[in-house]
Amino acid sequence: MNKAELVDAVAHRANVTKKEADAVISAALEIIVEEVASRDEHGEPKGKVTLVGFGSFEARKRKEREGRNPKTNQKMLIPESIVPAFTAGKSFRDAVAGVKS
The missing domain is CATH 4.10.520.10 (IHF-like DNA-binding proteins)
Incomplete structure (x- = not known):
């Protein structure tokens, strides 16, 4: 499954538009990447x-x-x-x- 297929599945299951599902998935992935990439002062x-x-x-x-x-x-x-x-x-x-x- 690629991202477009995931967006379609989420939109269908959550009963939202594909645009809304894509925005939520993209935001969630960006937040995960930012948090995992964060470093301490050292x-x-x-x-x-x-x-x-x-x-x-x-x-x-x-x-x-x-x-x-x-x-x-x-x-x-x-x-x-x-x-x-x-x-x-x-x-x-x-x-x-x-x-x-």
Whole structure:
């Protein structure tokens, strides 16, 4: 499902126009991105968005590590980075696994 299909489904289920559904979905996604991308005064990730039953969005710090260039097989150092992460909530995991609650 892409964003347009999601907008159609939300508009139908919530009985609102596609324009209203698109505005709400876009605003929600922007807020999640802004919060997860936020940093504290030391530049460390601080933002987290938790939707109970659905899951949590957060930024995680990846430590510097050694890797290999796949073309040359030469060792290289992969620098530390901050990446977005999603952890599914219990209700979401159970639904995907087919567990009835």
